Amino acid sequence: MRRKQIFILILGFMIFGGLSAQEKLSLDLEAAKEHALNYNRTIKNSGLAIDHSQEQLWAAISAGLPQINATADYSNAMGAEISIQFDENMPPSKIPIKPSSNFNLQVGQLIFNGGYIVGIQTAKLAQKLSEKSLVKTEQDVLSQVVESYYLVLISEESLKILASNVDNLNEVYRKTEPLVRVGMMEKVELDQLSVQVNSLTNAVRSTERQYEMAKNLLRVQLGVTADTELELTQSLADFLGENPVDGIETTFVPEQNLDFQLLEVQEEITGKQVTMQKASYLPTVSGFYNYTEKILKPAFDMSPRHMIGLQMNIPVFSSGERRAKVRQAKIDLETMQNNKALMEEQLDIQFKQLQFNLTSAIETYRVQQKNVEVSREVYQNLRRKYEQGMISSLELTTADNNYLQAESQYLTAMLEVLQAQNALNTLTGRIVNN
Numbered sequence: 001m002r003r004k005q006i007f008i009l010i011l012g013f014m015i016f017g018g019l020s021a022q023e024k025l026s027l028d029l030e031a032a033k034e035h036a037l038n039y040n041r042t043i044k045n046s047g048l049a050i051d052h053s054q055e056q057l058w059a060a061i062s063a064g065l066p067q068i069n070a071t072a073d074y075s076n077a078m079g080a081e082i083s084i085q086f087d088e089n090m091p092p093s094k095i096p097i098k099p100s101s102n103f104n105l106q107v108g109q110l111i112f113n114g115g116y117i118v119g120i121q122t123a124k125l126a127q128k129l130s131e132k133s134l135v136k137t138e139q140d141v142l143s144q145v146v147e148s149y150y151l152v153l154i155s156e157e158s159l160k161i162l163a164s165n166v167d168n169l170n171e172v173y174r175k176t177e178p179l180v181r182v183g184m185m186e187k188v189e190l191d192q193l194s195v196q197v198n199s200l201t202n203a204v205r206s207t208e209r210q211y212e213m214a215k216n217l218l219r220v221q222l223g224v225t226a227d228t229e230l231e232l233t234q235s236l237a238d239f240l241g242e243n244p245v246d247g248i249e250t251t252f253v254p255e256q257n258l259d260f261q262l263l264e265v266q267e268e269i270t271g272k273q274v275t276m277q278k279a280s281y282l283p284t285v286s287g288f289y290n291y292t293e294k295i296l297k298p299a300f301d302m303s304p305r306h307m308i309g310l311q312m313n314i315p316v317f318s319s320g321e322r323r324a325k326v327r328q329a330k331i332d333l334e335t336m337q338n339n340k341a342l343m344e345e346q347l348d349i350q351f352k353q354l355q356f357n358l359t360s361a362i363e364t365y366r367v368q369q370k371n372v373e374v375s376r377e378v379y380q381n382l383r384r385k386y387e388q389g390m391i392s393s394l395e396l397t398t399a400d401n402n403y404l405q406a407e408s409q410y411l412t413a414m415l416e417v418l419q420a421q422n423a424l425n426t427l428t429g430r431i432v433n434n
Contacts, residue, residue, distance in 0.1 A: 024229040025222070029149050032222060032232075036145045037138060039223030046130075046137040053127040060123040064116045067108045074101040074296070101295035109287045111310075114279030122272045129265045135432060136258040141221060143426045148218040150418045153236050154411050155211040161407050162207055166200045168383075169400065173197060175387060189393040196397040200404075240365070240414055248358055248424070252351040254344045256429045263340050270336045274329040280322050284313040347427070354427055358420040365413040368406070375399075375406035 027035065037043060077097035084093050110116060173193045179185040215230050222230075254260040290307040315322070382399040385391045425431040 023225075023227055024231065025224065026231040026233055027222075028233045029146065032145050032149055032218070033142050035222050035224075036141050040141050040221060041223055043134070043137055043141055046134040049130045050127070050134055053123075053130040057120070057123040057127050060116075060119050063119070064110045064113070069106050069108075071104045071106075072102070072295075073104075075099065099296050103293040103295055105291040107289040111285040111287055112282075113284045113286075114282040115276055118272055118276045118279050122269060122276065125265060125269045125272060129262065129269065132258065132262050132265055136262060139258055139426060139429065139432045142431050143422060145218070145221045146422045146431065147419060148214060148221055149232065149234075150239070150415060150422075151214045152211070152218055152230075152232055153234070154415050155207065155214045156232075157236055158408070158411055159204065159207045159211050161404070161411075162200060162204045165400065165404060166197060166204060169193060169197050169200065172383065172386070172396070176393070179389075184389070192393040192397055196400060236414060239418060248355055250355075252348070252428055254347045257347055257427060258429055258432075260340075260343055260347060263336075263343055267333070267336045267340055270329075270333045274326065274333055277322065277326040277329045280325070281315060283315070286311050351424075351427060354420065354424045358417070358424055361413065361416040361420045365410075365417045368410040368413040372403075372406040372410040375403040379403040 025035070076099040079096065081094045081096050084095060173190070176185060176190050176193060180187050180190045216226060218230060219226060219228060222228075224230075255264075287310050288308065292303060292305055292307075294305075379399045379402070382391060382396055386393065386396040422431070
């Protein structure tokens with residue numbers, strides 16, 4: 001019995017240990033992007049939209065392929081009779097109406113229809129649009145993953161700085177306590193340090209919540225559960241060094257942007273609508289074949305068993321309805337072309353603005369990088385002076401606040417550089433290819 005219990009414990013450990021190992025993800029940025037491409041539900045839905053458009057294309061093609069329908073019927077006059085009089089001097093003859101039953105097979109084939117041809121072309125463009133939409137969705141998700149990855153790193157770094165600062169002040173507080181007890185320092189000095197320690201401890205707890213919130217946002221974009229443990233294997237130093245970015249994009253053509261590419265496909269679809277309305281002026285030609293099998297034959301039946309034929313539907317006069325629809329389609333096309341030209345102008349302006357934003361962010365980052373170094377040195381010098389009794393705790397806490405503010409501004413500058421680079425990569429479509 002004891003062996004059985006041990007075996008169950010070992011088995012449970014293996015199972016739950018394996019599950020916990022599966023719930024931990026160690027990811028660099030590229031691995032995070034790849035994971036999102038495979039598991040993000042928004043991307044999955046866009047993939048399903050492509051499957052849907054493929055079925056729509058096949059439905060459009062099938063409308064012009066042979067259509068086969070079969071019908072069967074049965075009728076019974078319930079003993080009724082028909083009266084036939086061959087001559088006025090002869091009495092009428094009554095003939096009972098026999099039950100009848102037929103099986104009919106009909107084959108139809110569309111031979112020519114202008115709207116059918118244009119409809120297939122439009123369905124192909126709709127499939128192309130869904131494929132472009134998938135790429136656009138992937139780009140948006142990847143951009144969000146990159147932003148969230150950076151935000152987690154920034155939150156983590158901010159948490160480390162605050163926690164380290166709390167440890168340092170706690171150490172100063174512990175060294176100050178005996179000095180206050182022996183009367184070498186006033187109690188107000190200790191109280192001032194206590195206020196600063198409490199404020200920073202509260203800031204640490206707040207930052208911890210922000211850090212977890214940032215990780216939860218990343219979990220959603222990666223398509224994992226809230227219980228999944230995330231370990232980011234890259235640090236801010238991997239993205240920011242002597243040269244914060246590899247280089248700022250200097251050239252841009254609107255065709256690089258996925259929103260512009262989507263608008264181009266929509267313009268093609270709108271153009272096909274003009275052709276579709278023009279095709280309504282053309283005739284429709286179809287052929288058919290009928291086969292009828294008399295299961296129960298009536299008394300008199302002269303209908304043929306086989307029949308073939310052609311049918312042509314020629315539009316003659318619609319009181320201007322067709323012409324109005326053609327004009328509407330042309331107006332829609334012109335509107336789409338104007339929207340395309342407007343987007344091209346807006347993208348050029350946006351590209352220049354993002355260049356400016358990235359340049360400004362890099363300059364600010366370099367300034368804050370120097371400021372934080374100076375603030376750290378000032379704080380460390382004043383701390384040594386405080387421990388030697390040369391300055392008050394108020395001056396130390398002021399220097400500490402200045403140092404933390406400089407660190408905060410430095411981290412904000414880091415994030416702005418990374419976000420500006422990400423925005424530029426998203427606009428130019430590089431984020432999908434990188």
